[in-house]
Amino acid sequence: MNQKSTQPLRTFALILLPLATAVIHISLRFPDLVFILNGIGYVTFLGAYLLGRERLGKRFRWVRYGFIAYTGVTILLWVLFGARTPLGYLTKVIEALLVGLLVTDRT
Template sequence: MTQMTQTRMHIGPVQIGIAVCTLATALIHLYEAVQPGEDLRTWFILNCIGYLVLLIALFLPQLFAYHRLINYALIAYTAITILMWFLIGLPSASIGYVTKLIEVLLIILLVTEDLQGRRRPSAYPAS
């Protein structure tokens, strides 16, 4: 049998920031989805669900062996969300700009967490 790897994730300010930013952007997308006359309702709901699923996966102990991969997936998902906002045509509502700032901060926090994990040998299980 293989040796059991560490299954506890370090929870500090960076991880709390990741959770707060991810929840904030998910809830803002859900809020936008329920606005009357919203043409992108389905996309906003799916975006909310995507953020929530990735957040849960990121902190789920059973998926700790895949933490780094999930971290990268959340970075990519957030970057695609930002890119799509630009491609749609920069909606003029100020909530869109606030959401993009939160998402940029989320990417910064996720990259920071990855860099911290690389410095701590026990932070990620051996592949």
């Protein structure tokens, strides 16, 4: 398959993965402010990622780099302080997939 034929699937995944981890973080420890802010951060980066492509031009790459860094820090903090639960591991798999998509996104 070429890149054009996989683009709708990649776009769907780039929307679904941050939304999934945002919902998990917001609902997991409600009303824990750190988890709520983390979930809001994912939604914010997703919005910037989706809306910024055409508006930011070449500067859009900084949104992508920020999204990768934000997700990476979230994973790192979980490694250092997070609960080792099945949901925790699932969330980290989602976030790792998100990082992989963001790193390989060339649109």
